[in-house]
Amino acid sequence: EPEVTQTPSHQVTQMGQEVILRCVPISNHLYFYWYRQILGQKVEFLVSFYNNEISEKSEIFDDQFSVERPDGSNFTLKIRSTKLEDSAMYFCASNSGQGADEQYFGPGTRLTVT
């Protein structure tokens, strides 16, 4: 069964550094998403992406964040100048956009900012 993959599984970075979280969505999917889950808190929507542009973003997704689909398979989340409060689990998801199709989630990347 096809699945969404994410790398790395765990990323440790120092405050102020830039990180890029990578996702490979399911190959025939058209909609892509990033979410984050701070430890002990709810899953929060960050951004959705379709047709090579952001279709929706939350208030969390400020200028510190950006997304890109650099080639036909990867979908990346870049966090510039990381802060301690960016420490969280980041989930990528994809969806075919057809009918009753649900989102398929990746295993997540745990980001630790020290």
Place this chain on the structure above:
Amino acid sequence: AQSVSQHNHHVILSEAASLELGCNYSYGGTVNLFWYVQYPGQHLQLLLKYFSGDPLVKGIKGFEAEFIKSKFSFNLRKPSVQWSDTAEYFCVRRDDMRFGAGTRLTVKP
């Protein structure tokens, strides 16, 4: 913005007990709803979904949910829980993919 709310933050049950986790959605727009589960150390998996048709939806692992329009609810149920059902459960509305706060279920053996 449309949203869902889950009122039970942590539910503790013994094995074989019946389960009902609440989910309420806000009025307006097309209502398509999911329940996702996150087992310890694993990623989010779909339990079941409602788009249209029969309001009683059957999912994996013996779970079901009933869409009750008059109550704006989509509660998750299971008649007899097992220890392996220990997990975090999320109600999600498809049109904005906002997650509810989640309910942590602990099943005692």
